[in-house]
Amino acid sequence: MAIHQNCDGTLRRDFLQLGLRGLMGYGLCDLMRFKAQAAAAAGTLPKNINCIMIWLDGGPSHFETFDPKPGAPAEIRGTFPTVATSVPGVHFSEPVSKLAGVFDKFTVVRSIAHRDPNHGGGNHYMMTGAPTPVPVGCGAFVTFHPSMGSMVSHSRGVQGGLPAYMAMPSNTRSGGPNFLGGQHAPFIIPGGPNAKSFRVNDVVLPADIAEGRVQSRRHLREALDRMQRSNDKLVEDPAVEFDRFYEQGFDLVSSARAQEAFDISREDPKVRERYGRNDMGQRFLLARRLVEVGVSWVTVNWGGWDHHNEIETAYKGDSLKSLDQGVSALLTDLDERGLLDTTLVLLLGEFGRTPKINERGGRDHWPHAMSVLMAGAGIPGGQIVGATDARGYYASENVYRPEDFAASIYTKMGIDPHQHLETTAGRPVQLVNDGRLIRELFV
């Protein structure tokens, strides 16, 4: 039994079930807290926030981005100069100087920390809010707990034929649904949207199918799909649910607005330029187009941020340029379109990097401090939350854990982070275990 099947939060029935199951682990204590939080959150948050999560797999350096340490010794501070941001007194590192110029649009949390120095485990922790129950190695792709995107899909369901959770160009390591079920796995959009031939798969018609033919196919199908359905709910006929998805699928294909959104070539060339004519920049742009038509959660998965060697060269390279340009364009564009209020933007990886540059000129894994960019959905602009110590070793002020991060994201998305779900084995599981809100995001 899944407790939350509905798209609009908790129903009375859920409360009744919680009451009945009180002895099985859904305690009254949580029920009361749940009510209190739901009431508090409902008053302040706009409904139907969508999220774009840009995931830098491998772990970006906090030193070379949002938390430079110009006063630290050379082997720590590296070679990049700092740049002033649009907020007096706050400096970023040179590789993100375009983002520094639009700092008025986002918050940087400099004090998220955890203890898992492996890619597999760190990915899981940040992507789900739950640490792995056993140590997980660096090469691993693991899932022990639903990802935030899958949970949003579970909570909101399919709207207008659109899968609620999409990922480009591939799923993240721990971005799966786990016990929520395969229908909440992300809808993957592979391929490079910068290419002329790029098309979003499955949600748009195949290239050689003209629109008139779609109609005739649809009529043909309706006439030939004659297996008798049992609409009596008691029968639990899966063909009835199947029909519902087909209706939505046809709606999606025949919705001019949705189809236009998928077709990135219809975007103003100037806007495309602004995001950067590379696949990542264009993925950010496509992500904006997707949330515009109502996709709830879009993850852009970007690998290759594990710079154990030559970090200076890497951060002078194209990746950083694309990132800096693309993300700042995304934030500006969302803001200009009035979408930033209802779009949450996240930029992070699984951890930060070691303070001391190693003998290969790189930085290694460092979960004790990382910087996370968060914007939109009521998050203040120009704000730094927390701090690391003078040499960037440890988060030292207003330290937050991945649980707090996840609880804050869920709350922004209108999902109670402390609700209980049941695994397929019937075990009650808390969505986020004891996470507290990052209060600076809720001012």
Added chain:
Amino acid sequence: MNYFSHIRPAAASLVLFLTGTGGHGAEAPVPGSLPPETAAVTGILLEPAVLRVEAGRSLTFLVTARLADGFEADITSPAVVTLSDPDKASAGEPGVIHGKAPGTVILTAVHGLHRVEVPVEVLPSSGEPPSFVGDVLPILGKSGCNAGACHAKADGQNGLRLTIFSFDPQSDYRNIVDGARGRRVFPADPPESLLLLKATQSVPHEGGARFERGSEAWHTLVSWIGSGMTWQNAGEPALASVSVLPSTRRYRKGAVQRLVVKAHYTDGSVRDVTALAQFESNNKEAAIVSEDGRITAGPSSGQAVVVARFMGMVGGSQVLVPEDRLLPAGDYQSLPVHNFVDELSWKHFQQLGLLPSGLCSDSEFLRRATLDTLGVLPAPEEAAGFLADPDPDKRIKAVERLLQHPAWADHQAAKWADLLRPNPDRAGVKSVYLLDQWLRESFRHNKPFDQLVREIVVAQGNTHRFGPAVIYRDRREPEDLTTMFSQVFLGVRLDCARCHHHPNEKWSQEDFYRMAAFFGPLKQKGGGISAPISGGNETFFVSAGRPLKHPVTGEVMQPKPPDGPAPTVVEGQDPRRALADWMLHPDNPFFARAMANRLWASFFGRGLVDPVDDFRLSNPPSHPALLDALAAELVRVKFDGKALARTILQSRLYQLSSRPNATNAADTRHFSRAYRRRLGAETMADAIADITGVPTKYPGLPEGSRAVQAWTYKIDSRTMDAFGRPNSSSDCPCERNLKPSIGQALHLMNSEVLQGKLSSRETASRVQRLAASTLPPSAVVSELYLACYGRLPDEEESCVATAAFTGDPAGRRQAIEDILWALLNSAEFVFNH
């Protein structure tokens, strides 16, 4: 033994007094007691048969009316109860007696003209103070203090940390008595103890009031604190079992029944723990149960088990709610019986008031049987031949052909791979491949289940040479092996008992770690796990050492199977042999049932026990006698899976239509109709390739390989992703999703992969061949129908489909593509029905 009453004329005056009606007539129901339509009461009885209570404690009992229609009704509340000596025992709220002073009193219950008398023995109070183990923990449990969401969270709640389901009572004791610098208990003035102030919400408590000041729980805790917080009294007996009354009963919808829960201790004493037990129903459609143990039957007919849990032990009350109107026996006598599956099923349906759906059509049968047995669709010519065959035994013959088909091995092996297959990132490509090949080879030779499982359970050797050894490379710790083997081979989720007592079963941590002890002496040498390549190999062997310890007590565990006898294991020998001997013995209560149930589920879409790996008192088989018979049959045929599959396939039950009738629409677990199931991921991918005639090339597989032959879930395939193959990142990757989703609909509608197969110009492509042929449109349509549905179109369908052919030769190909697209996007294709 029950105490039945006889109608006693002497009671008439009392009845007159009670009911205010005349003493005449057969029945004079007490107002407000039984619904007016209730059948006549033929007698009343009192349960439990023996009433014994310690002075100072309470006892619950039931008064039950036997009705003329064969049902029983709980009349504890309306019945008038008196006790002969109120100084020795007094009646409290309905169904409760308080013991006061030693001696024997007579309890009299009267209902209408019926009367029953039973002696109640009041035993002297033991004089012992309440103990933590015997009295306090049950209260904490019932009050929900040690629920996973409250104080049994990993870090406790607001400073108080208890262990979940009391798996470590000593730690709980310390935390309550010594924790928070002793503030929780205040022996000088027990009611002022923080523990009680919080629990009664006399001070703010996030968890609210758990019991009231002055309640029995409150008194017990006050007395426990006041008497010095005894851990355990000297000679205090241990809990041996829990039983529930009534143990089994049939109910009318809406009937209410109280339960009585008794705890049986090692010294033979019995305690009434109804007020301390926690209740749960496994089927809330057929029965719900309140916190104080009252069952309400319905709203639907069916079976349920209401479990009462007390201090790690469970007892159950079986609930059977038949349809309002049972059908005449004659309806069942005329049903054909192919074998014991049908014989038992019809009997079962008769009890439940269900009538099986009619026989499925020949085309439905062939399609269903081929999908379930081989994971493929019948080829068009095969389907056409079968439909045209006038032989009355053609279904039996088809079953034989299917069972001899080489695709059997791949399809069955793929099912087992779901249970055993590691993630190649973790265990290494070669290792995973070897295990996969071993499984396929095993099913090619129809290796009996006991032999297959024995080879796994006692596997040794190198992971680059011997497939089953790879399971040990993946499941490296004895605890992981215990979890996997108990779940896969015994159908028992022992894993819960790894960290705490199983919440719904008797399994304790001792059971778990004694099973784990079988794997202690297994050692390995060689290249261990090194994700993401893990290319090394290692060798597993047995040598003495590595004792398994109980995580709470630290005691070294001797190997013993759950619910089985401890074997004698000679030092240096492989204890796993003893485990295999126990597990695979024909009398083993778990193995044959678990295997039969799994096989059943692969043909019916759900198990008799479902989920198939979760056998427990609170999740009983939907039809216990049938599962027993299937298990016995599997033992009889020496664990030959093909032989049991034959029995299943040949049964009439398997061949029922999926269309419900007037009696069985709500039946989703007794198999009185076939249940529609979506095609699985590999089956769907292969079916699309077969129907279009355009195979998919899979990276990492030889040319011409089918999806079902993939040795890992990591092989790139959007179709298989959409249709819910297991996620290889999961631990374990064993969950398959059979739900419809928007992704599936969109994939079939729009995917370039499918469109590419429809528009393919390859010579083997079905569309290409048909488009290039001179076959008339009706023949083209017939072939497409046979390929997708395993049947011919009826006249109307043929008419609609052939109308897509405009007569323009240029449009012929497009018409064929569009018809095939429409069929592939229809429910009749997507579902096995």
